[in-house]
Amino acid sequence: MSGRTGLSNATLGAAKAVRPAYDRSAVTAGIVHLGVGAFHRAHQAVYVDECLAAGETGWGITAVSLRSPATRDALAPQDGLYTLAVQDASGEALRVIGSIGALLVAPEDPAALLGRLADPATRIVTLTVTEKAYLRGAGGDLDLGHADIAWDLAHPEAPRTVHGFLVGALAARRAAGVPPFTVLCCDNLPSNGETVRRLVLQFAKARDSVLAAALAETVAFPSTMVDRIVPATTDEDRARIAASLGLDDAWPVKAEPFRQWVVEDRFTLGRPAWEHFGVTMVADVRPYEEMKLRLLNGAHSGLSYLGLLAGRASVSAAFGDPAIRRFVDGLWDEAIPSLPADAGLDPQAYVGALAERFSNPALVHRTAQIANDGSQKLPQRVLASARAAVEAGRPARHLTLAVAAWIAACAARGRSLPAGHFTDPLDAPLDAILAGDPPAEAAVAAVFAAAGFDAVLGPTRDPLTALTAQHLTILRTEDAAAAIAAAAG
Structure with a gap:
């Protein structure tokens, strides 16, 4: 003192x-x-x-x-x-x-x-x-x-x-x-x-x-x-x-x-x-909980993994990257229709407030911190929205890119990212699956099975596995910006 x-x-x-x-x-x-x-x-x-x-x-x-x-x-x-x-x-x-x-x-x-x-x-x-x-x-x-x-x-x-x-x-x-x-x-x-x-x-x-x-x-x-x-x-x-x-x-x-x-x-x-x-x-908190999980937490996860791959150490730095900002907007567009329409929510006002929060440079919220425990977080934050989108015949390209970026960031530890830069309860099986860079679709299928995602995705597993593998291929052969551009179509 x-x-x-x-x-x-x-x-x-x-x-x-x-x-x-x-x-x-x-x-x-x-x-x-x-x-x-x-x-x-x-x-x-x-x-x-x-x-x-x-x-x-x-x-x-x-x-x-x-x-x-x-x-x-x-x-x-x-x-x-x-x-x-x-x-x-x-x-x-x-x-x-x-x-x-x-x-x-x-x-x-x-x-x-x-x-x-x-x-x-x-x-x-x-x-x-x-x-x-x-x-x-x-x-x-x-x-x-x-x-x-x-x-x-x-x-x-x-x-x-x-x-x-x-x-x-x-x-x-x-x-x-x-x-x-x-x-x-x-x-x-x-x-x-x-x-x-x-x-x-x-x-x-x-x-x-x-x-x-x-x-x-x-x-x-x-x-x-x-x-x-x-x-x-x-x-x-x-x-x-x-x-x-x-x-x-x-x-x-x-x-x-x-x-x-x-x-x-x-x-x-x-x-x-x-x-x-x-x-x-x-009377019921659940719709608000879903909105937070799918719009705030889902965007946080996606931008953290893409931010790590693009060398952005904080949320504000990642969100300030024009490509990652476009990705977040695309994820919100895909996730919002999965929310209940009759619960009194105002998702557009909510994402407007989120954009201000993500841009705040005074709070250094580290992407590596948000990246922890992805196998436990992605089912509620991203996969539920992706499943709802596919079942309704809507696109899920940005949602699946978030999952592919998690897999790519896990594989990047000890390579382009420091070893142990972030952690996951499934690190041992993930490391074993991703060692040697197996073909993208095989890698995604194995990761989904190990993480228990198959049960979450149900009948949408195959199309979402294929979409995620497409993104992973671009992340491997090009970079995060190219994968975001491809997701936007």
Whole structure:
């Protein structure tokens, strides 16, 4: 740190930034958030900050780290305050967020967290714990053999997992006659509310089948869709933000201007009036989830692989390449008709916003980072749209080019790209298939089989395999620009 005074309640008035427009001492905590990290602090906590400023002072956040004390250690001396730096091509705007009050570290005092969750004042429990923390087995159900699950079942008073804390607190509330809180998952899982409900009830059944049946009847698990790019904070960011703020901030966060939160409107004990602050409250999140997967994530995957092949290290650099921009426009044209037409979506406005986001040079979103785990991501992001297009008699040339570019980029590692530049769970079989550059159609067919794409594509497998192989041939013999030109016809 620089030796400047640190950010806190006492120094807040000196902060050269937009400051919380409410009396923090009047705020009470109605939300417990599990998994406090940069995304939560740049997303849900900001929406809650706006609700508090509008007078809904019963919805402050108790923020919980499930593993590391690092966030607590950084923010507790700052009374939970931190700076949000919103970045775009015009510069950086600073805002101090005040919605987080108490900060807990679960492993240090599990009983304290159980008590906070069981407190009648807690009405919503939000989660951003990442997919790994849900401890799913290969089939998608709860891994009851996991050591931490076994521990929680044997030691309900000192849980280690999300499941143990949620079920332990819900059991305590039920025993005390307190209605259950709403469990609001904000992780990037398809149908995240339904998924978390299934896992929590599986844990509850392993603990007590009567309890599980009661929770199944009374606990709401709304699904959500969240979106905002939040890069990791660097020491350079800390120094720059401190100089602008006039105060030291141990852990600011930075983000793009765009943010989106779509929430299924189903809560047991009320909720903030989030709809007044840009949150889309809906009966069904799934159409919005599909739009994000097929238009944002699908374009991200396609431009990342083509960007890697064309030497573009970031999203903004790749999107700034005229050929790759034409590819993205073509992919959107092919994917948009696969979205439901009667769900109230506005895909043209959405891709207009995406174009602005992809062009933002202030956020260095690395193509190599997006390229990771393609075998797991492409089915939802690209192949579902490609199958729908072929079944409807529409073109899928740009969608299949995205898949061919993934295969070509995998093959390029250790050649034109550094070895290990990005990774995939299927790296070993992919490397074996692609060694020696087998004929394109044979390579694509083998990759599709190894990745389980055949089951996703069903009767469209053969035509989509052939299209993908055509693109792969051009990527091998010419370059990304030539493949994009050929896809455009």
